[in-house]
Amino acid sequence: MFMKAIRISEFGLPKVMELKEIDRPVPKSDEILVKVYASGINPVDLVIRAGSNPALSYNLSLPMTLGWDTAGIIEELGDEVAGFQKGDAVYGVPNFPGDGSYAEYVVAKASQFALKPKNICFNDAAGIPLAALTAWTAMFEFGKLKMGQRILIQGASGSVGGFAVQFAKSMGAYVIGTASADSFDYLRQIGADEFIDYKTQKFEDLVSEVDIVLEVSSVRDNNERLKSVKVLKKNGILVSVNTDFAFNDEVLQALDRKNGKGELSANQPRKKWLEEIKKLIETEKVNVPKGVVFPLENAIEAHSLMESKSAKGKMILQVRKEN
Numbered sequence: 440m441f442m443k444a445i446r447i448s449e450f451g452l453p454k455v456m457e458l459k460e461i462d463r464p465v466p467k468s469d470e471i472l473v474k475v476y477a478s479g480i481n482p483v484d485l486v487i488r489a490g491s492n493p494a495l496s497y498n499l500s501l502p503m504t505l506g507w508d509t510a511g512i513i514e515e516l517g518d519e520v521a522g523f524q525k526g527d528a529v530y531g532v533p534n535f536p537g538d539g540s541y542a543e544y545v546v547a548k549a550s551q552f553a554l555k556p557k558n559i560c561f562n563d564a565a566g567i568p569l570a571a572l573t574a575w576t577a578m579f580e581f582g583k584l585k586m587g588q589r590i591l592i593q594g595a596s597g598s599v600g601g602f603a604v605q606f607a608k609s610m611g612a613y614v615i616g617t618a619s620a621d622s623f624d625y626l627r628q629i630g631a632d633e634f635i636d637y638k639t640q641k642f643e644d645l646v647s648e649v650d651i652v653l654e655v656s657s658v659r660d661n662n663e664r665l666k667s668v669k670v671l672k673k674n675g676i677l678v679s680v681n682t683d684f685a686f687n688d689e690v691l692q693a694l695d696r697k698n699g700k701g702e703l704s705a706n707q708p709r710k711k712w713l714e715e716i717k718k719l720i721e722t723e724k725v726n727v728p729k730g731v732v733f734p735l736e737n738a739i740e741a742h743s744l745m746e747s748k749s750a751k752g753k754m755i756l757q758v759r760k761e762n
């Protein structure tokens with residue numbers, strides 16, 4: 440059986456993405472085959488497409504299908520898969536590295552998917568898994584955030600940051616977020632306690648004694664991280680999701696002087712956490728922002744727009760229309 444997919448055969452500009460007809464994948468014993476309704480687009484898709492991270496590119500084999508954020512319906516299950524059945528509406532993260540979800544079907548480890556929140560559509564659900572799991576892993580697994588703690592979230596208005604703010608509030612933390620002033624209405628709506636405009640204000644002069652700094656902005660700058668260490672309490676934790684950009688010696692020494700910790704956090708795609716996130720969404724403790732939706736065949740346009748930074752918000756590729 441065949442399916443349509445957006446493939447790349449070389450790394451480069453958005454135009455390297457081509458709509459192709461390829462074999463439909465077959466699930467292994469621990470995998471599910473998902474009929475994709477929508478696929479989220481994340482910064483990592485652009486990085487991989489451009490071949491601009493040699494560590495990642497080295498692990499990939501061309502040609503390949505991009506996309507590691509999916510919402511769809513289970514079409515087939517491997518022999519060992521338990522807890523799901525054919526026809527379940529699910530959301531999750533396809534195998535990485537491997538063929539992704541800019542396609543009519545994707546196979547993925549069942550352990551990386553959960554039932555989709557019932558109160559949102561496939562397009563909205565497809566923007567959740569990677570960003571939300573990145574926020575969850577960084578804040579709870581590495582940051583060990585607890586009720587009543589103070590957290591500074593750098594990049595609070597982004598896809599990862601928006602979930603981080605809401606997860607932290609649902610846990611009962613005090614949340615300070617940095618973003619551009621244009622995003623303040625959004626930060627207010629999702630419940631941040633204080634906001635700082637990174638373009639006109641110096642957070643290091645306004646904030647102190649935080650338990651955790653969470654770096655979920657697009658910035659890669661160790662001088663900025665030094666300022667983050669300055670605002671930490673003794674024994675505080677600096678967690679960055681920008682795993683492609685190591686802490687330098689100065690940052691590590693500054694953390695040592697505070698008896699603090701620095702963590703680089705890669706998202707862990709766990710079913711259990713997707714189930715927790717589903718509950719938070721269904722009980723309306725977490726709000727899912729509407730994305731900008733493009734048909735699958737317009738992937739080039741979506742990547743170009745995201746790269747130009749002229750549009751805000753999550754970009755979604757719609758693969759099928761919902762009834």
Ligand SMILES: NC(=O)c1ccc[n+]([C@@H]2O[C@H](COP(=O)([O-])OP(=O)(O)OC[C@H]3O[C@@H](n4cnc5c(N)ncnc54)[C@H](OP(=O)(O)O)[C@@H]3O)[C@@H](O)[C@H]2O)c1
Nearest residue numbers: 573594596597598599618619622637655656657680705706
């Ligand atoms: N480790 C992992 O597993 C993993 C997974 C997913 C993403 N990531 C990384 O996480 C980061 C965020 O991803 P995303 O999808 O959330 O991106 P995004 O939606 O584009 O968000 C980027 C955020 O950075 C903010 N920002 C830009 N310049 C800033 C500055 N100078 N100071 C403070 N904030 C600034 C933006 O604020 P405004 O829009 O308000 O200007 C926005 O809130 C990216 O670097 C991505 O590579 C890592």
